[in-house]
Amino acid sequence: MPHLILEYSENLEGELDIAAMVRTVHAAGCTCPTVATAALKTRAIGYRHQLCADGDPAYRFVALTMRLLSGRSPAQKQEIGDILYGALQQATAGVDRSAGFALSLELADMDGATYRKENNFEAVWAARAAQ
Numbered sequence: 001m002p003h004l005i006l007e008y009s010e011n012l013e014g015e016l017d018i019a020a021m022v023r024t025v026h027a028a029g030c031t032c033p034t035v036a037t038a039a040l041k042t043r044a045i046g047y048r049h050q051l052c053a054d055g056d057p058a059y060r061f062v063a064l065t066m067r068l069l070s071g072r073s074p075a076q077k078q079e080i081g082d083i084l085y086g087a088l089q090q091a092t093a094g095v096d097r098s099a100g101f102a103l104s105l106e107l108a109d110m111d112g113a114t115y116r117k118e119n120n121f122e123a124v125w126a127a128r129a130a131q
Contacts, residue, residue, distance in 0.1 A: 002035050003067040004042040004084070009050050009060045012095065018044050021091040025064060028087030032080045034072055038121040052102055059100035064088050070109035077107050
């Protein structure tokens with residue numbers, strides 16, 4: 001169910017540890033109310049060809065989108081957004097903002113009538129614990 005999709009400009013790769021950012025954001029997602037850890041999937045996509053604002057090639061960005069099944073209250077979404085945005089700010093704290101940097105978060109509802117899913121993570125966890 002919840003998908004955390006990190007999009008970033010590839011010109012950040014020398015300055016930002018992308019794998020660490022993924023881990024930080026995923027860990028924060030696991031603490032969000034109404035988010036099942038077994039259903040959470042996090043990924044990062046870098047963009048080589050991108051433009052921000054007036055097109056200065058030095059500009060960089062990180063955009064986080066969380067796609068989750070509809071049904072959460074505005075208050076729940078606000079809390080989830082606050083947790084994730086805080087983690088995103090923490091993960092990008094070392095980025096030099098003087099060259100131009102954009103950071104964003106969007107929570108987007110998915111339609112439960114059209115979304116299908118399957119995973120066995122909880123069964124794997126139980127099997128590991130039994131060993």
